[in-house]
Every structure is written in C-alpha cells, then in structure tokens.
Amino acid sequence: MSAPSAEKLAAVLDHIDAHLDASVERLFDLIRIPSVSTDPAYAEDCRRTAVWLAEDLKAIGFDASVRPTVGHPMVVGHADASTGPHVLFYGHYDVQPVDPLPLWNSDPFEPTLVPQENGDTWIVARGASDDKGQLMTFVEACRAWKAVTGSLPVRVSMLFEGEEESGSKSLAPFLDEAGEELKADIMLVCDTDMWDDKTPAITTMLRGIVQEELTIRCASRDLHSGMFGNAARNPLQVLSDAIATLRAPDGSVTLDGFYDGVRPLPGEVEERWKRLPFDQKGFLNDIGLSIPAGETGYSVLEQVWARPSCEINGMWGGYTGDGFKTVIPAEAHAKISFRLVAGQDPEKIRAAFRDHVRAHVPADCSVAFAVHGGSSATVMPIDSPLLQKALGALSEEWQCEAAVAGTGGSIPIATVFKDRLGMDSLLVGFAKFDNRIHSPNEKYDMSSFHKGIRSWARILAAFAGRQP
Template sequence: MPKPTADQIDAVLAHVDRTIDQSLGRLFDLIRIPSISTDPAYGDHCRRVAEWLSADLTAMGFDASVRDTTGHPMVVAHDKAASGAHVLFYGHYDVQPVDPLALWNTDPFEPVLQPLENGDTAIVARGASDDKGQLLTFVEACRAWKAVTGALPIQVSMLFEGEEEAGSPSLAPFLDRTAAELAADTVLVCDTDMWDHDTPAVTTMLRGLVGQEVEVTCADRDLHSGMFGNAARNALQVLADVVSSLRTPDGGVAIAGFYDGTRELPDAVRKQWQALPFDEEGFLRDIGLSIPAGEKNRSILEQIWARPSCEINGMSGGYTSAGFKTVIPAKASAKISFRLVEGQDPIAIRDAFQAHVRARIPADCSVSFKDHGLAPATTMPLDSAFLRKTLEALSTEWQREAALAGTGGSIPIIGEFKRRLGCDALLVGFARFDNRVHSPNEKYDLSSFHKGIRSWVRILAAFGDI
C-alpha cells in the first residue's frame, strides 16, 4: 500500500480502541492454553498454542504454518504484499512453570482482570506479560491495519518459538535452515520493559554472558584439620584466594585483557541517561544496601547497562550441613559469571579467565572448568532509521520522549539473529517492573496491552517512510 496518511493512521487507532474487548478476549484464549515448555507433560499444549497462532494468522491473510523442530514447534508467517521495508517480528508462546501454585491468588491459566490502585487494570495470569500479552500487541496491530485498510503498510514476517523459557535449543538450527526465508531489514522483539509507568523505551544495548564453573582439587580426600592443618592445602582456601584476585581495589576486574575492545559510552547516550528520572540511592535502598560497589566514578546505570562485570554466583566445598565438622576439603567449586559489553569476545574472556585461574593454582593441585553459556553483547546502531522512527512513534503515542535504554541482562537469541540472519534487533516492550514475570500472580497492565497495540500501529506506519 502507499505510505499511510494521517487519516488512515487515525482510523486504524480508532479501530483498536473500538475492538479492544475482542483483542482482550483473544489474549484470554491464548493464555488459557498452558504452554509450559520445560515440562514434557505440557508438550501437547505447546503444539495447541502454535496451531492456534498459525490458524489466527492465516485467517488474517498471512501465509502461516507450524514448523516442527526437535523440540516444540515454531510458527512462521509472512505478509509481503506491501513494498518497502521488511520486518521480522519475534516472540515466544511458551511460559514458565507456575510453581509454587499455593502462592497464586487465582488459577494461573484462567486470566482475571483486577483493579489497581493507580486506576489501571491488571490482567493476572501466567504468560500475561511474558510473552503472550506482549506478543499479541503486535499481532493485534497488524489485525487493525488489515481490518481498516485491507493491507499492512510494510512487509511483515513473524517467528514465534515455543522454547524460549527452556533456553531456545531449537532456535539456532532452525534459523540456519530458514535464513533465506526469514532475512529482513530488522528484527522486532516485544519482550522488554518500559522505562517507568508512563515512559516507553527502546532497549538498544544488551550485555553478553560468559558462565564458568570452576572446581579446584587438592588432596585425594577430605582431611582431619587437626592432623593435617597448616601442612595440607585447603581447596576452599585456594579457591577463595583465586576468587578474591578477580577484582581490583577500585572495583574493576583484574583479569589481564578483560577490558580489551571496550569503548566509552557515547556522549549523547550518557546525557540521555543522565536526564532519565533514576534514583541511584533508591535503587540500592530498595534492596537493603546504601554503598555503591563496582567501578568507581561510574553511575549505576552505566555499571549495569554499559560496563562489563564479574560476579560470584555461588561457592561450595567442605562440610556445610548442620553442626560442625573439622575438615580440610579436598575439593571446592565456584560458579562465576561475566556480563560483557560490545567489543568483548566471549571466547577470549573465557580463555583469559581460565588462564588467570590456572596461574594461581599450586603445582600439586588441579583445576577443571565447565562452560555455562557464551554469548556476545549486542548493540543497536544509534543511527538506524528504524530506531529513529520507533522513538518518534512511541513519543507520539505516549506523549513523552521515549527513552534509549540498556539492560544488564543477556538475551542470547538477539545475537543469534545477528549472526545467522544478519539483522539488528529493536527491543520494544510494554511490560512494567512490577509485572511479577516468572513469579506467582504474574500480570500485564491493560494500559500496556491497549497502548502497546496502538504503539505498534504507529511504528508500522512510521516504517512506511523507510
């Protein structure tokens, strides 16, 4: 279709408003199917959701199908009738388990509407926010465009997977098989948060991840501390010395070459973050702390979004049950994770870490390692026309400037899209921080769902200029 006119956009938005109850009904139908991907007992339900989505998209005029994998199926859909830009929208239809069930106030798979103190309404159910509600905001925006104008303003493909909550084991091989079919100008992902209750955000920076499990072995058995104390190596002491050597006094990481390739935050992004209403003292106070850790002279937002980190996630060894046992442990282990920023190579970081550890292991002791994830950081180019148009559309809909955000977490699938499809990703989500994702009583605000649909209507129209 030709570039959408202002009157067409207004008509589509009005249709969204008039039909929001029907959109909500479809979301409820989708939520009622308990698509828990990590439990084999729910495999049939995962397929039911995939078939539901495929049938719904087909009825809308998409060329949609359910694609089998070695795990749960994928859903692929295309509408390439329009000219111009081509986007691939990604979402996941699987959900987390509901345990502990006793902490839910209602049936996790029977969505209910509950009034909130701020005047909004919460959709309470497993998957309401992560990711069925978010996924459906885009689908409903496409439905509105087709209902009002008969066509989409740009070319749209969709990919919905059913294993995101299980680590996406089938995604990479599936992308390899369908790379030519799914290639697009950009990937759109709706699985992130707003900046605050009223401010939309585009997540442009995702940290990468290196996970390592380390096991140190000293003696050939646990030893009596009275008989062997001082004379025999203590595996926990050796490991503690290694772990303490990972950080510098000023809060940095002491591994040689760790910061190779890292770059300073662009001034424009730093100024934008400084202007965001972020309470550093409150951020720490909410978790019972008051003194910032990490690198000195770095803001908290910079530390958690734009700087690499090294964290000890767990240590074990010796006697840890009730009571006391005077033992010198023969083995000790630790789980350590590194969050990476753009420019850092996960394999190089892993190798540098292992070299750092080996150099500190006594000659009569040994060490072994186990990988728990290797993923690079990803960054959306700030000069992207898709990013610029998205920010403009979001700011118009929410009547306030959309934020450029980072996230301290890692979403490895975004790197897979870049490596296997050559596509950058735009992460636009409408969840709020109190949505209790993965927890009992998960919710998605009705305003998030309604204005999320309206936001995608505007974004699709804005992409018509590209």
C-alpha cells in the same frame, strides 16, 4: 502499500480502541493453553499453542505454518506489502512453570482481571507478560491495520518460538535451515520493559554473557582438620584466593585483556541517559545498599548497562549442614559469570578467566571447568533511521519523550540473529518492573496491552514513511 495517511492511522487507532475487548479475549484464549516448555508433560500443549498462533495469523491473512524442530515447534508467518522495509517480529509462546502453586491467588492458566486503585487493571496469569501479552500487542496491531485498510503498511514476517524459557536449543539449527526466508531489514522484539509506568523505552544495548563453573580439587579425600590442618591444602582457601583476585579495589576486573575492544559510551546515548529520571541513591537504597560497587568513575546506570562485570553466583564445598564438622574438603566449587559489552569476545574472556584461575592453583592441586553458555553483546546504532522513527512514534502515543535504555541482562536470541542473519534488533517492550515474571501471580497491565497495540500500529506507520 504507500505510506499511510494520518487519517488512515487515526482510523486504525480508533479500531483498536473499539475492539479492545475482543483483543483481550484472544489473549485469554492463548494464555489458557499451558505451554510450559521445560516440562515434557506439556509438550502437546506447546504444540497446541503453536497451532493456535498459526491459525490466528492465517485469520488475518498471513501465510502461516507450524514448523517442526527437534524440540517444540516454531511458527512462521509472512504478509507482503509493496513498499517499505521488511520487519521480522520475534516472540516466544512458551512459559515458565507455575511452581509453587500455593502462592498463586488464582488459577495460573485462567486469566483473572484485578482492578487497581490507579484505575488500571491487571491481567493475572502465567504468560500474561512473558511473553504472550507482549507478543499479542504486535499481532493485534497487524490485525487492526488489516481490518481497516486491507493490508499492512510494511512487509511483515513473524517467528514465534516455543523454547525461549528452556534455552532456545532449536533456534540456531532452525535459523541455519530457514534463515534466508526470515532475513529482514530489522528484527522487532517485544520482551522488555518500559522505563517507568508512563514512559516507553527502546532498549538499544544488551550485555553479553560468559558463564563458567569450576571445581578445585586438592587432597584425594576429605580430611580431618585437626590431623591434617596447616599441612594439607584446603581447596576452599585456594578457590577463595583465586576469586578474590578477579576484582581490583577500584571495582575493575583484572583478567588480562578484559577491556580490549570496550569503547566509550556514544555521546548522544550518554546525553539521553543523563535526561532519564533515574535516582541512583534510591536504586541502591531499595535493596538495602548505598555504595556503588562497580568501577569508580562511572554512574550506576553506566555500571549496569554499559560496563562489563564479573560476579560470583555461587560457592560451595565442605560441610554446610546443621551443627559442625571439622573437615578439610577434597573439592571446592564456584559459578562465575561475566556480563560483556560490545567489542568483547566471549571465548577470549572465557580463556582469560581459565588462565587466571590456573595461575592461582598450586602445582599439587587441579582445576576443572564446565561451560554454562555464552553470547556476545549487541548494540543498536543510535542513528538508525528505523530506531529514530520508532522513538518518534512511541513519543507521540505516550505524549512524552521515549527513553533510550540499556539493560544489564542478556537476550541471547538477539546475538543469534545478529551472528547468523546480520540483523539488528529493535527491542520495544511494554512490561513494567513489578510484573512478577517467572514468579507466582505474574501480571500484565491492561494499559500496557492497550497502548502497546496502539504503539505498534504507530511504529508500522512510521516505518512506512509517515513521520510522527
């Protein structure tokens, strides 16, 4: 298909508007299947969801199938186009458990429409936002293109996973088998947020992560603190001393070589971030704080999006029950995570952390480590032509400058695709910060669903060559 005209795009957008109710009903049908991936009791529901998606893709002309894995199945679909880039859209159909159920205002798997004072409507249900509502914005955009023009502006493949919420254990082995079939010019992901209620965003920077659990052991058993205090080493003290040395007074991380490979923020990205309406003081005030704790000399946005970090996620040991027990515990434990940026090697950071802790453990004590995962950071080059076209399409749809954002979190699947298939990821999401994903009363705004569909329709047109 040649680059679509403005008239064809307008007809597609009109079709989306006219058939929104049918799009919502399809989303509701998908949500009603309780595809909880972490609970084996829902395994058959996960399979039913995969079948539903494959059949829906077939209904709009995709060559689609359900692919078995050692865990929950994948859904793969392909639709050819004669011209334009090849895009792979990734989404996940599994959802989080609904507990605690009493906190829900309605049945988690029976979508409920809740009108809002601002004129919008919430779709309340588990998976409404994460990720079924987001996933279906792209499917519905493709459906509209097929209905109006009989084809898609570019070549499209789709991959829907059923284990994202439970660690994506089958994804890497599946890519090893089916990678060549799925390889495309770019991967599109709709599992992120807008900048604010009226401003769309493309996330171009994802931090990587290293997660470590450590156990320090001193005495061979718990000890009476009166009989052995002072003379016997306390593992909680050893642990605290070691952890206290991980950060310098200026907020930087002290591991040897920690900042090796870390590059300055690109100038164009820095300028775009400066134009974002971000209230640094309000960001901290909202959580009861006022003083930034990261590296001095960097803004809060830079600290959470573009700088690596070290955080203590948990420490425990000894007696923590009611009352008091004068004990020196035999063991102390902690969980530590590092968020990484482009240029940092997760395994080098892991090794540096372990060496650092070992250097602070006395000779008559021991330390053991347990791995809890790790992934590299990913960055989408700001000068990517497809990124620039997507920004233009979003800005046209939302009638404002689309934001280029980072995120302090990690999306490991982006790293998996980059490492195995060499594909960059374009992360365009329409969720809002108050969507309560993973929590009771999860919701997705009707405006996010509607304008998300329209946005993807425009992005596909832009990829085919039409300039917004």
